[in-house]
Amino acid sequence: MPTPIKMPALSPTMEEGTLAKWLVKPGDTVNAGDIMAEIETDKATMEFEAVDEGTIASIAVEEGTEGVKVGTVIAMLAEEGEDVDEAAAAAPPGDSPAKEPTETKEEEKGVVPAKAGTANGSAQPKATPASAGVTDKDRIIASPLAKRIAEQKGIDLSGVKGSGPNGRIVKADVESATAGAAPAKEAATPAPSAPAKPATLGGDLDAPYEAQKLNNVRKVIAKRLTEAKQTIPHIYLTVDVRLDALLDLRKQLNASLEADGVKLSVNDLLIKALARALQRVPACNVSFQGDELFQYAREDISVAVAAPSGLITPIIRDAGRKGLAQISTEMKELAGKARDGKLQPHEFQGGTASLSNLGMFGTKQFDAVINPPQAMILAVGAGEQRPHVIDGALGVATVMSATGSFDHRAIDGADGAQLMEAFQQLVENPMGLVV
Structure with missing residues (x-):
């Protein structure tokens, strides 16, 4: 019977984590003690070891996925003699984590406008769920780590070709890209950045801001x-x-x-x-x-x-x-x-x-x-x-x-x-x- 590999609790206070990096891929054979992934907990980034031996049948949660609840099935392991394809299809339904939300263009730039009627301008737009790998002209599919690196280096992700699953942009793609890279059709007439709308509190706080998501x-x-x-x-x-x-x-x-x-x-x-x-x-x-x-x-x-x-x-x-x-x-x-x-x-x-x-x-x-x-x-x-x-x-x-x-x-x-x-x-x- 295939074995589900679940998101572990790597610290006493951990309730969810970020699956920072997979070190194995479907078809790889693992033994007990082999390092399978790097997981960012509420304290640090830690290595996740295999407990059983077998073959990785499928990866249920892509690397870079944030907010993965402890106990969520992140991969399936086929034991010796089991059919890998059957094991890959055996993941329990409804046990996957919430998919990464679709981001608006303003959110991709890290700018979040203040909502009318809020006391401090901290309310954020609602996100529409979307499955990983969905292609959409208004959405760039990239891992959270790739987005952070791109922002630091001033790289336009719309000009970066992804090498990850379903064309997902990963860390290596961004590190090899040139700062300011953009598609040819946009080079002549780049879209202007949306200005940050002021957050107000008693009419005194009117400076532009960027919303930065808290890490664990x-x-x-x-x-x-x-x-x-x-x-x-x-x-x-x-x-x-x-x-x-x-x-x-x-x-x-x-x-x-x-x-x-x-x-x-x-x-x-x-x-x-x-x-x-x-x-x-x-x-x-x-x-x-x-x-x-x-x-x-x-x-x-x-x-x-x-x-x-x-x-x-x-x-x-x-x-x-x-x-x-x-x-x-x-x-x-x-x-x-x-x-x-x-x-x-x-x-x-x-x-x-x-x-x-x-x-x-x-x-x-x-x-x-x-x-x-x-x-x-x-x-x-x-x-x-x-x-x-x-x-x-x-x-x-x-x-x-x-x-x-x-x-x-x-x-x-x-x-x-x-x-x-x-x-x-x-x-x-x-x-x-x-x-």
Whole structure:
């Protein structure tokens, strides 16, 4: 009996995803563990492995399709001895995802006019469903990824020939096209772009705009951080931390580690400092869980990384017991995977506390939003030369402002203050980070 391959739930919060890329095609033989597709979840782009062996009989969902619900049949697998054609026809009816909507010409350009009677101009035109592969003079059939790349490169998709199924324009077609490409008949008299109609709110907002569809990661960020600000009573505690001793130690350590190919960043030392501070003040290494308070025996530090798809927080697990060189090596690997969208669930799910560092952008001080179900996050600003009292005399020192955001349901102000004091002492006396 043919086996339906369904859209998997690749993270606990995943309800739908984008089938970014197929790595197999009908007729290909697969074995358990073979990579069949790349799927964009609510966190990252992940590889989807085959569970059974057999022959791919049919592909039910084209690559580039967005909003594919978990459990939707995306392909059919013929087992050994089964007729591939019969297996291809065996997909359950009514189990396919909604097809990609037909786009109006204004939507193809990314311009969405404001609807009359709306408060903020955010209402959008209704879309008419159309089956993939339908050809229409008013519609260009292209994958969402191809459309995004075309918009970035200034390519007119009407002049691009698609190499995908039923002439669908895919990523490779756009990457090989020339910016501004258009059919000959349109070259002489290009159609003018429809101007964006102004979105109005009390008559003040009249600037043209482009509507950009949220990716899965951005949707989750919006949902979770809104939940955090609405449900978690935040308290904020700020300390100024002198960095000179830590910078000197970093310089010495990097000189000794150069032969090993390790170069510590300031952020690597701050990760260790936060973990050691949590060891000293375990009352802050907790999370609020309704009628219970979870007390953690390990310091797993989630580190905010800016990726193209949105913010994500890979985790340095057991950071309090790891050496600085190991933290540095792991952080570089995780940050690279985060930017490439290749993090695995165990690499970003969990964590007992978070660190967000915007110092490299020159930000002096900021308040971060807690990442639930964690109960604290440390926001670190830039180190800068400031007047500072040194041994009772006014001088100049490299000083950094650090702000802790605490869930007041789980952490009292006094405990939060002790954590900030411990962090400050560890950074200003950094030999405690190497023992």
